[in-house]
Every structure is written in C-alpha cells, then in structure tokens.
Amino acid sequence: MRIAVDAMGGDHAPAHVVEGAVLAARQLGLGLLLVGRREAIERELGRLAGPEPLDLRIVEAPAVIGMADPPTRVLRSGRGASIRVAVDAVARGEAEAVFSAGQTGATVLAAQAVFGMLPGVDRPALATTIPTSRGRAVLLDSGATVDCRPAHLVQFAAMGCAYARIHARGPAPRVGLLSIGEEAAKGNELTRDAYRLLEASGLNFVGSVEARDLFTGLADVIVCDGFTGNVALKVGEGLVDAIERELRGELSRTVAGRTAAWLSRTAFRRLRSRVDYAESGAAPLLGVAGLCLVGHGRSSARAVRNGLAAAARLVRDGCRDRVAEEIAAVTVPY
C-alpha cells in the first residue's frame, strides 16, 4: 500500500508533516510518496533519518498553495502545486490515497476535479469523528460544502452511515440532523426541508439533534451543511483552549489550587487527548471517487502519523466502495 502525502500542506509544513510520515513509515510500515519541494523534504529527512530503510519516495512539486491563496488556484495555475501533484498521483494509480493538512478548500477542489464524484453524489463532505459520552459520532459536512441544498444532507447521511459502519459493526447507524430544536418545524429553511427528506430516505433517522447534544451520543451520524459543521467544531476547539486557560488561571491563585493542578495534570492530559479531535488525525472527504483525507492545519507530527494510519485503514476497508454502495441503496430525491 502507498499513500501520497502533501508534504507542503499545513501550518507546520514540511517539518511536522515529514516527521509524521517518517513515524508512519517506521511504526506502521507504510509506503509513502512525499510530494513537494525536494530540497526542503530532503533537509527534513536528513534530520530524522535512522539506520533502518523506510519506504519513502519524494515526488517533486514546485508550488505550494498557502492558507490565504484562493482555492481555485489548484485548478488554474496550480498544476505544479503539491496537493495537485499528490492527487494526480492517486488518479494515475501510483498511490491508493492522498493526505493533506493544507488548505481544505484547495484539497476539496483538487479531489473533486481530478477524481470526480461518485454516482448519486452531488457534493463532497468532510466526515469528522467527534468524541461523545457513549463513544464516537461522525459529524458531516465539517467544511467541504458550505452552501447546501436539502438533498445534499441526505447524501451526507448515507455516506456518513457507510463510514460509521467501518468503525462499528452492528445495527444501522442512528442518523441525526443538527438543528436548533428537536421538533421538525424548528430550524432554518434547509433543515426543515432536509428533515422531511431524511424521514423518507430509508435511513435510521432519529430526528433533530440540538447542538447542545452534539457530544451526548444521541446519534451515530450527525449531518449539517459545511458552514454550520465547521463553526460547531471550531467553537468546540476554541472552548477547550479557553477552559484550559481559565481553569489553570483559577487554580494558580491559591496553594490548594496549585496542589490540585499538580495532582490533576495527568487527568488534564488524558482529557485533552479525548476532546481534542484536532489530534485524532484526519477526516476523509466522502463522495469523491478517490480516497482523500484532510488533516487539521495545526497538525503535529503525531496527528500526521495518525492521519496516515487512518488513511491506510480506509484503503484496507474499501471505504470508497462502501460509500458508493450505501448511496445506491438510499432514497435521495432530487
């Protein structure tokens, strides 16, 4: 198995990305294409290389699409951009999946343009795994398609179910619609219409899930448009940061508090690893006719390594074909 890695994508690229790739090659035995500026990648590899042979190959890509660049650059002048070269390598069969922690918009566009969409899917969706009090749930779309029609949310639901089944065997995943009230009549135009379509979809639709219940495990798959999903996840990220800062501040004020902080440092570390989905690796872009995983822009080497492990798992489990089958089985009105 071989995975193409956009070595230049991410806030800490290429350093963290190359380091994560080396970890994945060393610990998991993965074969990797490192796509980007050869010189920069070789410098990082030189810093990290151990005595053992690793299955790493560099593929030259002269350009990089930065976080502030327009995503459409990947289509026009961006043929030499690392993310584009990495996606092209998968399309040519030189790798089974692509991973990038670079600009989400450009990655989505490149995958859509080069791979094309699966039959029956109009728009792609990023599926992010979130921790709940009962285990895990899949939230999609978390940022690929910001303006959605109601039928898109039904497609997202079917794709999310296929993805959820890869992790957890058992009865049909419970599908929830992220909204601002539990009743069908609440929500905005999009969710009110999507509610009716989901009821008729044949999926195991359990109704609306209020944002307050995102982490309580009321559904296994939670659908929403990509703008709302991205806001929901980012609010969560920001709040975890803010609470940690506040609690540290509160605890440092008294001797008892400082003692408590010292005694609870392990608990904090464990908690952080459970709530910080940024660290959990990468989210697959579902709906495109090729395997593409998007890592967090702030990805550490460990997050990149975890993202590559996730990519390998999805290749082995035939994620793309399962999504295609689930989409074919569901009633999606147009």
Place this chain on the structure above:
Amino acid sequence: MRIAVDAMGGDHAPAHVVEGAVLAARQLGLGLLLVGRREAIERELGRLAGPEPLDLRIVEAPAVIGMADPPTRVLRSGRGASIRVAVDAVARGEAEAVFSAGQTGATVLAAQAVFGMLPGVDRPALATTIPTSRGRAVLLDSGATVDCRPAHLVQFAAMGCAYARIHARGPAPRVGLLSIGEEAAKGNELTRDAYRLLEASGLNFVGSVEARDLFTGLADVIVCDGFTGNVALKVGEGLVDAIERELRGELSRTVAGRTAAWLSRTAFRRLRSRVDYAESGAAPLLGVAGLCLVGHGRSSARAVRNGLAAAARLVRDGCRDRVAEEIAAVTVPY
C-alpha cells in the same frame, strides 16, 4: 419602573420564575407584573413570601405556550397566552419591559407583532453576551432570525454596537463577522456578501472572526444568522457540560485525582459561573420597538433574578432609543 414577567415560561416555570421575581423585587426593589395562571402563581408566592411588602402584581393569563407548541399559536389562538398578555401589558404602557424564559420563537413573534419593528430594521436579533479572555463580547443573532439576508447582518451589527456601548464606553466597538476563515472570500454565500456590506457600513468592521476565536476577544460585537449563532452557543453549553463530566470521571479514578477534585471545587464553581452564559440572565431582543428580554429555558431562580436586573438596566439606559439612533447612523444597503 415595572417589568412584565411571563411567569409560565421556562422548563421550571412557574416555580423558578416566581422565585426569581421575588428575589428581584426584594433585592432590587423592582415592581413586577407576574403574568400567568393566578392560582399557580399564588401558590408559589405563598411558599416564598416573607414579612416585607413587595411590589408584585398578578395579571391573569389562562393559557401557556409550551416548548413544543408552534410559535405561531401566539398570534392566532394565543391571545390568552402568558407571553402574549405580558407583551400586551408593555404595549399598553403598564410595564417598561417584558421578560420570558419560555419558548423563544413565540416570544420573538409576539414582540414583533405587538411592538412592531424599529425604523430601518427588517428582522429582530437576540444579543447574547459571551465571556472572552479579555472581557465580554456580544454575539447576535443567537436565535431570533434563522434565515438571514446579508443586509440583516449589517443591521444586527449596528444594533449590537448600540448594545455594547451601554456596557462599555470608549471607542467604537469592533465588529466581527462569524465565519469559517479569516479571508473575505471564505465562508458561505451569506457571509461573503455580508462581508462587503459591512466594509461599506461605516461601522468599525475588523473582518471575519473564526468560530475558534469566539472566546478570544478579537471583536466586541460578532454577527451571524440566528441558526449559526444558536448552534455556536449550544455547542459551547454542551461542551462545558461534557468537559465537567469527563474531568470529574478522570479525577475520580485515583486518590491523587480525588484529592485534586476536592481541592479544586471552588475553582470549578467560579469557572462554571464564568463560562455558563445560561446563568448570566437574559438576552435582549434587539430591533423591535419595545424592550423584550429572553431568558434561557433552563433558567434557575438566580438566572431569572439576573435577567430582571438586566431588563431594569436596559430600561434605565434607554436601550431601545440607542439602538434606533445607531441604526439611523449606519449605512445599511437594501
């Protein structure tokens, strides 16, 4: 000063609402109209009454609009509903403001229908005060207008500035647009168009604010549609609950952890009161031609008391007129 209280609105009504009203009357000397079923209100008052005379008057309203009722009931058959009778009392000049912890949709509709809108405002917005690492910010709309046009967000921004100025004197409040990237080109159709309008509005627009930075104090006023705002706040609520639960679970596993939990209980309580905006009282419904405050459905007696204190402050500070002035001064394209 007199405030009309929807005594039947909220998950714990009338018990917590009447108790909060008694606290407000006793501690703040407020005059209150308690609107709802006389018998139920008298029963609560009998339980709470002390020896001192309080300025509380009961206004009979035979009906209640529950959380699951369609909001439009308040317009049709709902003339006898407590929230409607309370709003009508303000319209007749028998009170200066109305407070309800009942169904937000019904409260918004009643206020809109009875008070009408301020000149230059198309849609109302709920303004929720959120804690930031530098102080406070105002997020609006947090749930009154779920489907917005770009011009609505400019109106929300102007109204939010007027409201922010009541709390903090000084230079023009910094206005941010809640979005999923910092660049103007990112976001959805609504935010991309609203970005351009805000730039031309004459307000102190500082650009997009990512959801991750909702609590970092980059802006004093943050605008978004009511669906997104509600999701953002509710995700925050759910996460604070989840983190508290998780951290308690983690800490209870070891002796050191249990000691830490015991030592940090005061810090936890303080933290909760800082991040739990549900407890902070009530959010004003800006844009309507009358003063209306919406409390959280889960409001405790203390939250109701704080909500009534906030209502009294806004009456004294002439909130409605200040909003009208700010709207008149801003460039709002149609």
